[in-house]
Amino acid sequence: MAVKRITTPLTEEKVADLRAGDSVLITGRILVGRDQVHKRLYELLQAGKDLPVDLTNEIIYYCGPSPAKPGQAAGSAGPTTAGRMDKYTPDLLAKGLRGMIGKGYRSQAVKDAIVENKGVFLASVGGAGALLAKRIKESRILAYEDLGPEALREFIVEDFPTIVIHDMYGGDQYAEGQKLYRRA
Amino acid sequence: MQQTAVREVRAEDITREVARLCQEANYFLDEDVTGAFTKVLTLEESPVGRDVLEQIVENARIAANEQVPMCQDTGYAVVFVEVGQDAHIVGGDLTEAINKGVEIGYREGYLRKSIVGDPFERKNTGTNTPAFIHTTVVPGDRVKVTMAAKGGGSENTSQLKMLKPSDGVEGVKQFVLKAVAEAGPSACPPLVVGVGVGGNFEISALLAKKAALRPIGSRNANPFVAKLEEELLTEVNKLGVGPQGLGGSTTALGLNIETFATHIVALPVAVNIQCHASRHKAVTL
Numbered sequence: 001m002a003v004k005r006i007t008t009p010l011t012e013e014k015v016a017d018l019r020a021g022d023s024v025l026i027t028g029r030i031l032v033g034r035d036q037v038h039k040r041l042y043e044l045l046q047a048g049k050d051l052p053v054d055l056t057n058e059i060i061y062y063c064g065p066s067p068a069k070p071g072q073a074a075g076s077a078g079p080t081t082a083g084r085m086d087k088y089t090p091d092l093l094a095k096g097l098r099g100m101i102g103k104g105y106r107s108q109a110v111k112d113a114i115v116e117n118k119g120v121f122l123a124s125v126g127g128a129g130a131l132l133a134k135r136i137k138e139s140r141i142l143a144y145e146d147l148g149p150e151a152l153r154e155f156i157v158e159d160f161p162t163i164v165i166h167d168m169y170g171g172d173q174y175a176e177g178q179k180l181y182r183r184a
Numbered sequence: 185m186q187q188t189a190v191r192e193v194r195a196e197d198i199t200r201e202v203a204r205l206c207q208e209a210n211y212f213l214d215e216d217v218t219g220a221f222t223k224v225l226t227l228e229e230s231p232v233g234r235d236v237l238e239q240i241v242e243n244a245r246i247a248a249n250e251q252v253p254m255c256q257d258t259g260y261a262v263v264f265v266e267v268g269q270d271a272h273i274v275g276g277d278l279t280e281a282i283n284k285g286v287e288i289g290y291r292e293g294y295l296r297k298s299i300v301g302d303p304f305e306r307k308n309t310g311t312n313t314p315a316f317i318h319t320t321v322v323p324g325d326r327v328k329v330t331m332a333a334k335g336g337g338s339e340n341t342s343q344l345k346m347l348k349p350s351d352g353v354e355g356v357k358q359f360v361l362k363a364v365a366e367a368g369p370s371a372c373p374p375l376v377v378g379v380g381v382g383g384n385f386e387i388s389a390l391l392a393k394k395a396a397l398r399p400i401g402s403r404n405a406n407p408f409v410a411k412l413e414e415e416l417l418t419e420v421n422k423l424g425v426g427p428q429g430l431g432g433s434t435t436a437l438g439l440n441i442e443t444f445a446t447h448i449v450a451l452p453v454a455v456n457i458q459c460h461a462s463r464h465k466a467v468t469l
């Protein structure tokens with residue numbers, strides 16, 4: 001299991017080096033958004049309007065953090081289920097989005113869009129929100145404050161731990177990993 | 185007519201205790217869960233799986249030490265209240281007292297507010313209320329409150345099916361295995377699988393929830409069901425899903441089954457999927 005370090009923005013060159021199963025430590029700015037943010041971005045795209053952020057070479061983290069305690073940059077901040085974003089993801093990838101961090105199976109359409117647009121889907125450990133919060137150095141709301149915990153944010157992260165699930169070559173770590181241990 | 189002494193329980197005490205339970209459930213895992221982690225760490229075959237389990241254990245340690253929520257999804261507040269028939273709640277309304285406790289607990293404990301007031305409008309209520317309250321009346325003069333902070337990701341992977349009696353035990357097994365396999369990484373394995381068999385549509389779901397709340401490693405009093413729990417747990421762990429779905433021999437930490445009487449035509453089965461952040465606390469007032 002290779003451990004790789006990347007800094008954002010996530011260019012095509014950097015994504016080409018990532019393979020399903022790699023451990024990846026991410027440093028730099030990442031976007032943070034989940035269900036309602038995706039819905040709004042998607043609706044703007046459908047209407048041919050501008051997005052509140054440029055998605056080119058960005059990573060979006062599917063996360064709605066808990067409120068920060070005094071002294072914390074962010075509250076607990078683990079991944080949420082990626083499948084709920086599947087409907088919107090291919091359009092965001094086509095718009096330049098490069099990476100996604102979440103947990104759970106993706107649809108075939110998303111897997112195809114990852115290959116087509118040279119993207120990557122990474123997982124962080126679900127339910128390890130307190131541990132992951134320690135790797136977040138800054139947090140700021142970029143848009144949609146009305147959504148509360150679901151607002152569009154940016155995190156500045158340092159060595160944020162993830163693992164590559166779907167790479168741009170069609171690799172699938174959930175399928176590969178589980179195959180090794182299936183006894184049924 | 186014989187008079188029974190009635191014991192008073194103050195609504196404000198219920199509010200205070202519910203607030204405390206909400207925070208403690210989110211910061212501190214019970215010993216049955218931490219004990220199960222220690223056990224599976226020595227058994228997990230996959231190196232990646234062991235690494236994930238170590239991160240989960242370290243996460244629980246940070247949460248407890250710093251009193252921060254172990255997971256950002258601090259849950260639906262599911263509250264079971266057993267009201268003794270000789271208890272008299274004074275100074276307020278029981279439902280309001282519980283909701284107020286949830287609101288205070290989530291606000292003061294830096295817990296995330298995850299409840300939307302309407303399933304179509306989807307506007308956050310900002311208080312994590314209403315709580316999902318199940319009240320039963322029991323003998324005695326006490327009030328027992330059990331609070332579960334139930335994660336949405338794992339709840340979403342839960343399933344219910346009205347099987348036919350001819351599907352039998354094998355049908356129940358296959359349905360449970362299917363639910364766990366489909367849940368996969370979305371439910372944050374390793375899981376606690378709660379299975380409810382019998383009753384009708386809503387009773388089976390409630391049984392499954394109660395099964396998920398039973399301590400890991402506890403066994404049903406009925407020896408046949410207890411054996412089925414053991415067998416199904418072994419089979420679930422053969423699915424290979426593993427910690428976080430990355431592959432491994434630990435898909436579930438525990439599997440509990442609750443059963444109830446049912447109709448001659450029916451074999452309802454419900455599977456309530458509980459993630460590794462198995463958070464619940466109880467108090468008796």
Ligand code: SF4
Pocket residue numbers: 078079080126127128255256257258259334335336337338339370371372459460461
């Ligand atoms: S499923 Fe459980 S551990 Fe995973 S994100 Fe939801 S609440 Fe947290």
